[in-house]
Amino acid sequence: MFITANFDSGNIDVIRADEASDIELQIRRDHQSDFYQWFHFKLYGEVGTEHVMTITNAGESAYPDGWKEYAAVASYDRETWFRVATEYDGKQLTIRHTLEQESLYFAYFTPYSYERHQDLVQWAQQSSLVEHRLLGQTLDGRDMNLLVIGEPDEQKHKIWVTARQHPGESMAEWFVEGLLSRLLDDEDGTARKLLQNNVFYVVPNMNPDGSVRGHLRTNAVGTNLNREWETPTLEKSPEVYYVLNAMQETGVDLYLDIHGDENLPYNFLAGCEGVPCYDERHERLAATFKETLLAITPEFQVEHGYEVDAPGEANLTIASNAVAQRFNCLAFTLEMPFKDNANLPDEDFGWSANRSVQLGADIVSAVYAVANNLRD
Structure with a gap:
């Protein structure tokens, strides 16, 4: 399993990614600013396995109310972006998805590269x-x-x-x-x-x-x-x-x-x-x-x-x-x-x-x- 944001508009820091069922992430702040909310990263993992990713600093983001009734977008081919199961408890945002292919992109909204x-x-x-x-x-x-x-x-x-x-x-x-x-x-x-x-x-x-x-x-x-x-x-x-x-x-x-x-x-x-x-x-x-x-x-x-x-x-x-x-x-x-x-x-x-x-x-x-x- 591996997570990267080393690409155009990428944004995520990996805190822990030892188990697919318990991945901890944080969104990086804008450079020289306290604003943050945009995320965009790629997950490599095992097909058929549910991956549970928790963004631990979501509740301190620029617009925490924006996470209410929100669902992250994901794409296997970077063309079709669909919504995935997402929960917000007032502090942390949790994204759940079972991989159908070996790698998948996640983002706050469909990126425009x-x-x-x-x-x-x-x-x-x-x-x-x-x-x-x-x-x-x-x-x-x-x-x-x-x-x-x-x-x-x-x-x-x-x-x-x-x-x-x-x-x-x-x-x-x-x-x-x-x-x-x-x-x-x-x-x-x-x-x-x-x-x-x-x-x-x-x-x-x-x-x-x-x-x-x-x-x-x-x-x-x-x-x-x-x-x-x-x-x-x-x-x-x-x-x-x-x-x-x-x-x-x-x-x-x-x-x-x-x-x-x-x-x-x-x-x-x-x-x-x-x-x-x-x-x-x-x-x-x-x-x-x-x-x-x-x-x-x-x-x-x-x-x-x-x-x-x-x-x-x-x-x-x-x-x-x-x-x-x-x-x-x-x-x-x-x-x-x-x-x-x-x-x-x-x-x-x-x-x-x-x-x-x-x-x-x-x-x-x-x-x-x-x-x-x-x-x-």
């Missing part, structure tokens, strides 16, 4: 609709990629989408894969019509360093990027610095920041109601956007979500608030669950990569519903 990220960017670049821009380098020397979709023009609306500021929220990049697949589909009438009068600026992964390092929430030096949007720096948050500078050059008419939420088993939007510039125009656009999404997919709902900020009390270090205020535009944080969509549960897969991809494709229709009125 850096290799797949690079493939996605290069795939998109093949389209005549796409310009691939390099914004700069991260602290670990990785590329900050921007995909410009559509022919830039001053008169066109500028629609920005960023994903995975928090690297452990891998469902965000799966979402972007779905979004890009639809936008670049030559036979999709909605996408074709949108690109006549709008240009999309998409950052598929805001935090490649944290993604490769197996972090939950921070970059290479322990910075939570979604608290850096007021005054980003090259020393702590070059990822935000480069993206915000690019936004300043183009302007922004609609902004979507894509995330995952550890606690809530729903898909939902967090708006920018608390920013000083928020007015009836923002409110009207937001209502149309949500109503459209409700009409086209049962995966979305508006009953559960974050508490709405009081007028003028928004945290302007958070991306959606900062961008809404700086550019006087409609902005949302979109959250997806790590667990399942409680309104439409799937016992085998829970909320999954495939469902994230589909929601990314569906969001194009909601953008279409508001696009013509973004500057009214």
